[in-house]
Amino acid sequence: MILEVNDLQVHYRTKDGVARVVDGASFAVPEGRIVGLVGESGCGKTTAVRAIMGVLADNGARAGGRITFKGQALDAATTKPLLWREIAYVPQSAMNSLDPVYTVGEQIVEVLTRRGSAPRAAAQARASELFDMVGLHARRLGDYPHQFSGGMRQRAAIAMALALEPSLLLADEPVTALDVIVQRQILDMLRELQQRLRLSMVLVTHDISVVAYLCNEVVVMYAGQVVESGPVRDVLARPRHPYTMGLRNAFPDLMSDALALVPIEGSPPDPREALSGCRFAPRCPFAQAACTAAPAQISGIIDTHHRSACRRDSEADALRQAALDPSTWQRSSNFAMS
Amino acid sequence: MAALVELRDVVKHFPVTRSLGEILSGARPAVRALDGVSFDIGAGDAIAIVGESGCGKTTLGRLMLKLTEPTTGAIAFAGAALADLAGDRLRDFRRQAQLVFQNPFDALNPRFTIYRAVAEPLLNAGIDKGEHADRVAMAFRRVHLADVDRYLDRYPHQLSGGQLQRVVLARALVLAPRFLVADEPVSMLDVSVRAGILALMREVRDAMGLTAVYISHDLALVRYLCERTLVMYLGRIVEDGPTDAIVRRPRHPYTQALVAAVPVPDADQPRAPLPIKGNVPDARELPSGCHFRDRCPHAMARCAQETPPLRPIADGHRVACHLEGAFTP
Secondary structure, eight states, X not given: OOEEEEEEEEEEEETTEEEEXXXXXXXXXXXXXXXXXXXXXXXXHHHHHHHHHTOOOTTEEXXXXXXXXXXXXXXXXXXXXXXXXXXXXXXXXHHHHSOTTSOHHHHHHHIIIIITOOOHHHHHHHXXXXXXXXXXXXXXXXXXXXXXXXXXXXXXXXHHXXXXXXXXXXXESTTTTSOHHHHHHHHHHHHHHHHHTTOEEEEEESOHHHHHHXXXXXXXXXXXXEEEEEEHHHHHHSOOSHHHHHHHHHSOOTTXXXXXXXXXXXXXXXXTSOOOSOTTGGGOTTOOGGGGTSOOOOOSOOSOSOEEOOTTGGGHHHHHHHHTSGGGGSTTOOGGGO | XXXXXXXXXXXXEEEOOOOHHHHHHTOOOEEEEEEEEEEEEETTOEEEEEOOTTSSHHHHHHHHTTSSOOSEEEEEETTEEGGGOOHHHHHHHHHHEEEEOSOHHXXXXXXXXXXXXXXXXXXXXTOOHHHHHHHHHHHHHHTTOOOHHHHTTOOGGGSOXXXXXXXXXXXXXXXXXXXXXXXXXXXXXXXXXXXXXXXXXXXXXXXXTOEEEEEESOHHHHTTTOSEEEEEXXXXXXXXXXXXXXXXXXXXXXXXXXXXXXXXXXXXXXXXOOOOOSOOOOTTSOOSSSTTGGGOTTOOHHHXXXXXXXXXXXXXEEEOOTTTTOSOO
């Protein structure tokens, strides 16, 4: 494992109390693999990645757990020298990683000379090479970010992240705001680069179809915790946690024969409230009384076997069958207490 | 059924900032956001308009609501030319044709209570104040926000995204319109919530007999909303047909690329390489003839010389391609 995240806790101070945005998440990234960190807004996926980078917002702090990169424990002091050189980050909007007042080329050269201590001439040559690698013409190095389309900015942000040949790339929603054809081109490029450079990658996304296309492993987060993880094929084809089953039903699928999408009623819990038991239980059609009592998440586990945090995991096959029926997800359903 | 909305050769140009050379030479470059668009929407029908950013779909929506005027061409609503509407007839049109905003987080004034936000169109339309409470309550019931009283003094920030989108829809419905244009109505919502809003929109449409246009970049999503889909590329309709046929057997090379690019939530589904080259060209320097020809794997000499018209190839299915779908994708 190149990266291990163990019982990670991240808290934010807010005026209404402490928000436990990541609350005991554990997952691992095997060397040379692409792991999709998937979940809906507020589930803690971006916060988890920012905690790995040591770049949390001012009111946020790690409140527990261990992050290990290549066997070395990461904290604020040990992470800093690894940024760019070993661990690189492509933030949610490429606009955020590019400074509007400098040309894109100057910004890449800056990373190479300041962070990587390359001589200027070598940095110029390397910048052209990086642009070529991500499918941009070297003459565009002299352009400002606003002269680029969304897809080109994303390519430039990826080129910049790869400047110092990191071994781990953390990409937060790298294709979210892009049109589908551009999206596909960027995903194909990421896969090609990942294989050629033997990168390990964490892809943060809300889009399970992007995970299906690009990732080897998937970690499903809900309300700050990991509810299911494992190989992508297994998790998407045979989900074992009701939240993943619900997400699969709710997700539009161009090729499916289903005529309607099935919503998951309700909304995720407020991270400022003290919660016990399974956090999905209030929305889960299969919840039993015991579900709200005992905590349920995949905790302290650092392998990539298919795992589910559901208390009723032994019945997963039957639940999956029931989950395919839209009426299961209606509030009036009686399946819950059967 | 008779058409409620009719568009004929609609063209919309937007002026762009001129370079010094262009100013000196007197050139007036323009972006051709829409380049000759014609279609009808039958009363009670729901159609989707899909395409990538810059294809003109949002401009088209704004034109149908008379929020902007076409450069040339004509748009009619219930038989009346939009260009001629004024005074009472324009007010009547504004009541009948409503927009559902893209982002529920921006669509509502943060300083207005939810009740006031939904009642505001009634006020603007000059509806008697005595009727407001009943009408708002009815709109709330339509979108399944059960207890109106709970929202009387609540503000947008106190609601979830899904609730806000229901409020935005209630606001569009409060004047009992006949025609609804929804621009990316669920793109800002989480997946688990989105499905509920889509189901609600279908239900409302059926219950009120609405004619609806859904503008979206997401072909996978509109499949659940509309039986008919128009595909746009750089200001023109390239394909218009039953959504199912467009998804299962796309006939225009651009639609084929679009369908091939849509990711599916299934890791076992084999994905073909993209049948498309390069990037969307600059809207100021569009290729002659077919706008797609530079990127098309089937382009011929003729594609540069003649603009392919939108021709019927099957019942209710039109394609703007010289090959008319006669090739193996």
